Amino acid sequence: MNRKSGMTSIEITISLALILLFLSMIFPILRMTLKLEGSFLFQERIERNSSRLVEMLTKEIESSSFGEEEYRGREKLINGKGIYQLVGVKPSSLNESFFSDRREEGNMLFLEIPCVKNGKIYSKYYMYRFVGDTFLVSQCTNEFKNIYTNEEFILFDYVSGYFKQDKKGIKIVMKVKKEKNYIRELKDYALKGRKW
Template sequence: MYKKKIKGITLLETMISLGIMGIFLLLSFPVMKIIYKTENFFVSERNSARNSSRIIEIIEKDIKESCFGNKEYIGKEYLSNGKEIFENLGYIRNPLREEFFKAKIEKGNMLFLEIPFVKDNTVLSKYIIYRFYTGSLQIMECSLFNGNIFVENTENILEEVDGYFERDKNGIIVNLQIRNSKEKIKKTLKGYELIGKKYE
């Protein structure tokens, strides 16, 4: 009687198959790593652009709403309708002195805004400084005390950016560039002086 041979996988064939699979995996890991890094880079770029546009919209809204409230403070007479551009690359002294406000310029890294609002039938104001500083966009929350403006809280709201504020005949230009990117975001807010009104 004839016996049929049972074929199976030998240990040698298994070892060769595992060796080939190992080589394939070793070769594919660097490629996968490059793909992963590239994807992360583009996602990061897209998110940065989206965040930058959103933050500029917030700054524009604050510029629109900024004007003089009914409180007096040192340096107020040097502002134009509750807003002004300055240049400051270092530590900001507290309180903001008259020399600070007198040093207003047409193009700089810092924007001061007074934004009035009504609460419980009382007109109050908030005071904000936006500043491009060491590759970040900062927001500084200020308060009024005894006729002086004090910087109370500083927070970075956008990283890896450069930019400046510039006044022209139409209003204030917010010019922002994301680092490591060819994309520049530039927005102009027109006619903001007409929007602002004095609160009595």
């Protein structure tokens, strides 16, 4: 009897059924693995960006002080720093009455940072603030002894927080959030200012 080599339709059907069964078990595991990888990558990015943000703010606060330029309300600041509670849209100018409302805790930090260029000392002015779920910065200008705020830029999304003045210096308390399953609170970063 001469038998031809090959597979019968029953063997092919059983093989396909086993392959489909195997794939139906593998795909959910693969999908879950990809979702977990995305979550871990997101958390790693948040950790890295929040650390950079705190490092940047630390440098800005440490280098803040009074320069040679005069502006109305500067005597209300401490070494070129002030914390304020700002509700609503940012003001177009920061006048003496604004600087008079300095607080121990608030959602906005104003900094004056002296710089040297071509042997001349001038100052840069920054306004950092938490609004809703964003962290914003505005560079300000000193014109006719008034501080004017320029365009705001988003530094960090999905974050809320506040600034607090304590005995150690200025502290930032920041809560990072994006998804319900990832909320991380960064606090007790004592950002000390320069002592004079």
